[in-house]
Amino acid sequence: MNKKLKVYPIAATALLSGLAVSASIVPAMAASTAPVQIATFSGPEADALKALAPLFTKETGIKVVFTEFSYQALFTKELESVSGGKGTYDMIFMDDPWIPTFAGGNYLYPMSHFGYAPKGFAKGAIQVSEWPPAPGYNAPLGTPSGPRQYYSLPVTGNVLMFFYRKDLAKKYRINPTQWTWNDVNKLAAKVTTKKFFGFVLRGDGGNSSVADFSPILWAYGGHYFNKNWTSALDSPHGIAALTEWVTLFKRYAPLGSASFGANEVGNYLSKGQAAMGEVWPSGWTNVMNPKLIKFTRVPGTIINGKLVQFPEVGVWSAGIPKNAPDSTNAFKFLKWITSEKQQLMYGGNGLDVPTLTNVLLNKQLDKKWPYYVPFYDSLNAAKMRPRTPAWPFVEQALGTQIVNAELGKVTPSQAMQNAAQQIDQYMKEHGLSN
Numbered sequence: 001m002n003k004k005l006k007v008y009p010i011a012a013t014a015l016l017s018g019l020a021v022s023a024s025i026v027p028a029m030a031a032s033t034a035p036v037q038i039a040t041f042s043g044p045e046a047d048a049l050k051a052l053a054p055l056f057t058k059e060t061g062i063k064v065v066f067t068e069f070s071y072q073a074l075f076t077k078e079l080e081s082v083s084g085g086k087g088t089y090d091m092i093f094m095d096d097p098w099i100p101t102f103a104g105g106n107y108l109y110p111m112s113h114f115g116y117a118p119k120g121f122a123k124g125a126i127q128v129s130e131w132p133p134a135p136g137y138n139a140p141l142g143t144p145s146g147p148r149q150y151y152s153l154p155v156t157g158n159v160l161m162f163f164y165r166k167d168l169a170k171k172y173r174i175n176p177t178q179w180t181w182n183d184v185n186k187l188a189a190k191v192t193t194k195k196f197f198g199f200v201l202r203g204d205g206g207n208s209s210v211a212d213f214s215p216i217l218w219a220y221g222g223h224y225f226n227k228n229w230t231s232a233l234d235s236p237h238g239i240a241a242l243t244e245w246v247t248l249f250k251r252y253a254p255l256g257s258a259s260f261g262a263n264e265v266g267n268y269l270s271k272g273q274a275a276m277g278e279v280w281p282s283g284w285t286n287v288m289n290p291k292l293i294k295f296t297r298v299p300g301t302i303i304n305g306k307l308v309q310f311p312e313v314g315v316w317s318a319g320i321p322k323n324a325p326d327s328t329n330a331f332k333f334l335k336w337i338t339s340e341k342q343q344l345m346y347g348g349n350g351l352d353v354p355t356l357t358n359v360l361l362n363k364q365l366d367k368k369w370p371y372y373v374p375f376y377d378s379l380n381a382a383k384m385r386p387r388t389p390a391w392p393f394v395e396q397a398l399g400t401q402i403v404n405a406e407l408g409k410v411t412p413s414q415a416m417q418n419a420a421q422q423i424d425q426y427m428k429e430h431g432l433s434n
Contacts, residue, residue, distance in 0.1 A: 035063040036329050038318075039078050040093040042068035043262075044283025045156045045316050048352035049093075049337060052345060056336050062329050071095070071207060075392065082107040087323035090330035094152060096128035096315050100140060101389040103131035103151035108319040110149040114331045118150050120340065124379035125154035125355040128315045133387040138227055140388045141432055152319035153338045156282055157353035157360070159379040160215060160312040161371075163269050164276045166294040178307050179299040181219060181244055184276060188252035191275050198252030200265050200274040201245070203406050205399035208261050211312060212278045213402060214385065215298040217241040218310035224386045224394065229433035233398065234420035242405055242412035249406045258406050269293060280314050285371045286350030295371045297378045311382035315355065347372070390423070390432050397422040 040046045046066075053064040067089070069077055075098060081088040082102065094102060102108050111118060111129075118126055127134060129152040132143050162179060164187075169176050172190050174183050188198025202208035217224070222237035232238065249257055254268065266284040268274040270293075278298060279285075285295060300309030318337075320330045336342060340356055347354035347362075350369040354360060360376040385391060401415035410418065427433035 033061060034326050034329065035065045036090045036326065036333050037088065038064060038066050038091045038093065038330075038333075039074060039081065039089045040066050040068055041074050041095075041316070042070060045158065045280075045352065046093055047283065048346045048349065049155060051351075052337065052342060053333075055342075055345075056333055059336075060332065062332065064333060078102070082321040082323060085323065086325060087321045088325075089321065090324040090326050091318050091320055091334060093155070093316060093318050096313055096317065097385045097391040099128055099131060099152065099317070100133075100387045100391065102319060102321075103129075104140065104143060104389055107321055107323075108151040109322055109324075109327060110151050111153065112149055114335075116331075116335065118153060120356045120358060121154055121338075122157070122355060122357045122360060122376060122379055124159065124313060124382050125157050125315050126150070128152075128313060128384060129154060129317050129319075133384075137384065137387050138225060138229065141229060141434070152317035153334055154315045154317045154355040155337060156316040157355040157375065157379060158280050158282045158314035158316065159375065159382045160211060160278050160298060160314060161281055161295050161375065161378050162276070162298045163279045163288065163293050163295055165292060167292065168275050169294070176294065176296065179296065179309075180301055180307065181216065181299045184299050185244075185247065185252075187275060188248070192252045195273075197254050197268065197274045198276065199248045200268040200277040201248060201253055201257060201260065202262060202265055202278075203249055203253070203257040203260050203403065205258075205403040207395050207399070209399050209402045210395045211314065213241070213245055213398075214312045214383075215278065215300075215310050216244055218383065219299065219301045219308070220244065221301075225388070229388065229427055231420035231423040231427075233423070234416045238416045239413050242402065242416055245402065246405050246412055258403055281371055281375055282314075282353050283351060285375075286369065290370060295374050297374075297381065309381065311378040313379070313382040313384045315379075388432065390427055390430065393426050394423055397426070 050066050057063050078092045129150040130148045131151050132139050132148055168191055172187055174187055192198040202212050220237050220241040222241050223232040226232045265277050265279060269277050270287050297309045298311050300307050318334055320327050324330055340358060343354040343356045343359045346352060347359055347365055360372050366372050398419045401419040404410045405412050405415040
């Protein structure tokens, strides 16, 4: 069990008991010149955030200090900080599946605490900051009833998108507005050679593989959980989705894909070595050749004559812990970085994706970076991952089984059965399922 999961049950217990195990609330300090301490991801999703911070310092005199961590370490360090006495960080940068842990665990200030009501954000971006989850999502057991509030602000927009070679789609007569997973297989079968690959995927397990697997699972009619929060993975739909994944892996992906993460997928596509793949646009779209690579919604399936597609939200938001040493200056920076002026600068280099509607649909930015409009379309049609604090465990359990299926150690049916059993046991042990 990795460090992330060792500390994880703290959050599960906090959520289950309502507000029983919450962070010690430290009163907000008066305005000061102390640096704003931010825990952040050491990846492209936070690069533009870090690049703009010196401008905030120039305007306000308040320094901003970033402490960077890997994806798994960031979750662990943030949870350790918010669940103690006086926290280490004034602001935490969160992937959207972590909101059930931090907001559901009563560790974060709602934006209303600062007298602020978020406006102007794309609906697909701001939804990640709501707690309890909006209708349509199964609220975890023990979630206190009451009005939904925003416990963070979306800073970096991300939604899983489909990147494909538009010359090859045209050559083999694939309808670029109606991509299905059958079309993916059809094109991949036509173009795959020993040196060029039909589809490249993140096969290294955990967060990477599970994120890329979600749109396939949903397209095949599968779900992660039933309404009583028991696992729904071991179903004909789930098995069919993993069978599709393994087919893509074995027939059309490069050798060694079981160790591939975002860098490998992005490099294969940007260097013209693969025809298709699912990619988070933040940090990658600006390096793709727009004359060669097209960006659109992830493929789907035809249901009752209609194409049904399920993009996956990957928005990173920032929240202020209740035990933050300086919540006042932290909120100043959070409001500043999500203002339209800064978001225009944020999105100007194409590195990270803004979250405000007016910025995403800005004509000048769209002319410079023509993926913002299709991104906006995908984002507002996207689904969030299940809103449960158990999600880090789900990623570990399912990700491990995905790799086992890729390597032929288990069949897709066995993999889904194993993952479902492990997830059900975890949910039961932590009081998270009926």
